[in-house]
Amino acid sequence: MVRKATLDRSLRPEELAAADDAVPGVTEPAEPARQRPRQWAGGGGRWLTWTFRAVLWAVLLIIGFRGVATIVASPRQSGSGGRAPAATTGGGFPTALAEAFALQFGNVYLNFSPATAAQRASDLVPFIPVGSDPQFGWNGAGSEQLRSEQVSSVSVQDAHHAVVTLLAQIGSGLIELGVPIYAAQGGLVVSAEPALLPGPERATPPPSSSPASDSAAVAALTQQLPGFFRAYASGDQEALGRFLDPGAVVTGLGGAVTFGSISGMEVPSGGATRRIAVSVMWQLASQSTGRTRQSAKASSVSDASPVLQMTYEMTVVRHAGSWYVQAIGPSATQPEGP
Numbered sequence: 001m002v003r004k005a006t007l008d009r010s011l012r013p014e015e016l017a018a019a020d021d022a023v024p025g026v027t028e029p030a031e032p033a034r035q036r037p038r039q040w041a042g043g044g045g046r047w048l049t050w051t052f053r054a055v056l057w058a059v060l061l062i063i064g065f066r067g068v069a070t071i072v073a074s075p076r077q078s079g080s081g082g083r084a085p086a087a088t089t090g091g092g093f094p095t096a097l098a099e100a101f102a103l104q105f106g107n108v109y110l111n112f113s114p115a116t117a118a119q120r121a122s123d124l125v126p127f128i129p130v131g132s133d134p135q136f137g138w139n140g141a142g143s144e145q146l147r148s149e150q151v152s153s154v155s156v157q158d159a160h161h162a163v164v165t166l167l168a169q170i171g172s173g174l175i176e177l178g179v180p181i182y183a184a185q186g187g188l189v190v191s192a193e194p195a196l197l198p199g200p201e202r203a204t205p206p207p208s209s210s211p212a213s214d215s216a217a218v219a220a221l222t223q224q225l226p227g228f229f230r231a232y233a234s235g236d237q238e239a240l241g242r243f244l245d246p247g248a249v250v251t252g253l254g255g256a257v258t259f260g261s262i263s264g265m266e267v268p269s270g271g272a273t274r275r276i277a278v279s280v281m282w283q284l285a286s287q288s289t290g291r292t293r294q295s296a297k298a299s300s301v302s303d304a305s306p307v308l309q310m311t312y313e314m315t316v317v318r319h320a321g322s323w324y325v326q327a328i329g330p331s332a333t334q335p336e337g338p
Contacts, residue, residue: 092159094183099151101127101188102164102179106149109136109194110168110177113143127190137193144170152176160184161191167199174199208333217267217274217323221316224323229259229280232328245317245324257282263309266335272318273326277335279311311335 105127112120112135121134128136152167166177176199182191224243231239235252244250260281267276284306313331316323 093156093162094188095154095156095162098162098164098181098183098188099154102166102181102190103149103151105179105190106166106168106177107146110144110146110149110170112138114140129189129191136190146170149177165197176200208336211268213265213267214269214274217269218265221265221267221276221278221323222262225262225265225278226259228325229262233257233259233282243325245319245326248324248326250325250328257284257308259283260307264311264335266333274316274318276314276316277311277331277333278314279309279335282308282310284308 105124108120108123108127117135117140120138124134124136147169149166149168152165154162154164156162160183162181162183164179164181166179168175168177176197178195178197179190180192180194182189228240228243231243232250232252233255235254237252240250240252260283262278263281264279265276267274311331311334312328314328315326317326318324
């Protein structure tokens with residue numbers, strides 16, 4: 001009993017249970033063997049797994065979000081065959097497309113004749129609103145023929161409305177045509193009947209205020225420039241080079257015309273470099289080779305070669321008493337004749 005009391009104080013509960021079941025009279029070991037402490041199973045592996053899963057889900061969510069955002073933000077294709085949206089101005093109106101649309105409309109609208117009325121009505125269909133007068137204001141009488149047209153201006157009112165003004169040459173002269181255009185969802189239409197407007201007025205330039213010409217320089221250039229213009233007309237670079245200032249580049253006209261004469265020249269006084277104005281008579285190749293003999297005899301005027309007078313501004317430089325051409329281009333003033 002004394003030993004049992006000792007065991008009661010020194011052994012762990014599980015060891016006391018084993019001692020109670022022991023056979024009486026069997027000597028107990030002096031010190032029972034201690035069990036190896038169990039290793040802590042812990043949660044380190046699980047935390048790594050859950051961290052990896054969280055990162056993976058975050059990446060998938062980001063990829064999915066960006067994919068949806070790209071689909072939503074992408075520009076919608078127009079309903080006409082997937083055509084890219086037309087270029088627009090700052091206000092959102094497709095100016096370039098409206099200009100081309102108005103030009104095509106003007107080509108149909110400003111050409112009419114009773115003989116082609118049905119075709120004109122059919123050609124107007126893509127341009128005018130549904131339910132409009134098929135001839136869009138023309139009463140079916142008389143005829144008109146468009147000779148040429150260009151866009152004069154575009155007045156944008158908002159993202160859907162603008163007026164494209166055409167400058168047109170018709171039988172009665174130069175006119176302007178204001179074409180109202182409505183744009184929406186990639187489509188265009190002439191929203192109302194166009195307006196006939198007067199063409200630009202003819203301006204009167206101020207009288208020339210050029211100083212008196214240097215008569216000595218005029219005389220010298222009158223002798224030298226005919227050779228230059230013959231070479232300029234032919235485009236012969238070797239011949240041109242004899243008249244050019246060192247470093248100057250002039251291409252020539254490649255035989256489109258032949259030199260006739262100099263009809264006017266202004267040479268201001270100054271130093272060795274002068275800016276002059278020269279009027280030249282160019283002879284053009286005749287286009288009458290296909291005429292019949294009878295038509296050729298109808299007018300003596302038609303037998304003459306066509307001649308055009310044109311004016312140039314030139315920069316000439318004097319070296320050792322001779323003049324050389326540095327540059328040639330169009331002139332803003334008309335020189336007086338000899």
